[in-house]
Amino acid sequence: MREFVFTVEYEKGANEVMDVFIENPDLKARTMAVHATTDAMWRLDYLTGPTEALEEFDQILGSVSICNEVIGMCGAPVVEWDYEILSSTADSRIVYSCREEGEGVQSIPHVAAKHIGNGLLMQAVRRGSQYQWRLLVDDEETVGTIYEDVHDGLSDGLSLSVQRLSEPKCWFEDELDVDGDELPPEQQAALEAAVEFGYYESPRRNTVQDISNELSIPNSTLQYRLTRAEAWLARQFVSNSLGTEVEERSDPTELELSA
Template identity: 35%
Template sequence: MRELVFSLDYEPGCNEVADALAAHPQARIRSLSLHATAESLWRVDHVTGPAEALAAVEDAFLTADYYADCLATEDCGARQETQVLDSADDTLVLYSYWERAPACASVPHIALDFLGDGLLFETRNEARQYTWRIVHAGDGDVRAFFDAIEENVGECADLEVERLTEAASPSDAPRDEGDLPPEQDQALRAAVEHGYYETPREVDVGDLAETLGVPRSTLTYRLRRAEAHLAERRVAESRSTASPSTRL
């Protein structure tokens, strides 16, 4: 099995969900379930954030001129339906169904075309960054897949590939520090060198992103992933050196 991780960084006005999240940076969306056939797509998403952010995200899903997963930038004639499955003060669960029209394209459907059947999808939305993780059999045409994504998003979003690896088992030990993807390693080194981890900080993430020439959301994601990797590695090491009685 192979794993693809990539992100789409949307320009303002190109995706109403991205616009809503950008206006409410405390909000996050992650997919709980996502399935696609050649003709349709359905998914369940979990949204977190303050009440006003949840209202804005819900409105974007319910009233957008085109479905949030469609890579078109205007109404493409698809039939869509969104329902609220659960709602609380700081969480929202949305069910969405999308029936394709000939002019519609989406990441899952392009993946079906170029990567084959039996795909697993996971997504996260933060600000204007829409991150996808796809696990596939490894027999498809990955380059053609990314070319098709770029062709469909046009100038509305920047495509950035984060990882192309063998899919890891949940039980696999974390990788060595040197196995960090180059862009995460570069971000982490720059953060240390510019004093991002000093107390008080000598640079904020916005200034650091400008220095590196990347969007703020992209740098935030890279640092978060690198920090998570190092934290997981540290915990794994402590467990491996703990005595049997400590582990119990």
């Protein structure tokens, strides 16, 4: 088997759902499961981010006018589809969606299923302007046909790039999680501001609300960035001090079930 990783990048204004991700760099979505046949595609997406960004996502989800990232990748009029928010917290959502495949451009999972057939396995992550997909394929000929179909189906404002075609890496590691190895710039900036404004001093010189007012960003956004940055620092500290790798468990969907 080979691992095929490619990214569809969106210009601002090209897609109403991706615009929410572009405007909210802390918002992230990854597939928990995706399945496709020649007739339909259905999936579960796990989203994390500040409260305001998730609320904005909720609103756009209920009023989409074109086929978009929740249900596909094209810019054609919306086909028959349905969605349900299965879980909702202040900083996360689990969203179920199902769409029928219509004429013209189909969803990326539909394109992959058409060429791979039974045994389709794929993952995807959305963040900022990028929507990255990872598929398991059994031959390079299949890679070429999938690439051509996806490329030919891109609407205006979308571009396609290939990251790699290689031996499969461990799919149990969230390799597409940009929070894994490096601290994202937004979280680093939040941490630096918190130190500068004396948030970690005793007694504190400023609260999160005070700092968010100074930075002109929502309080919940700053709190979210600080929480994620602190979790990252804690994992780095423990990993370095114990000489072991620490697996992130902030996502309840990633917990393994024990017998």
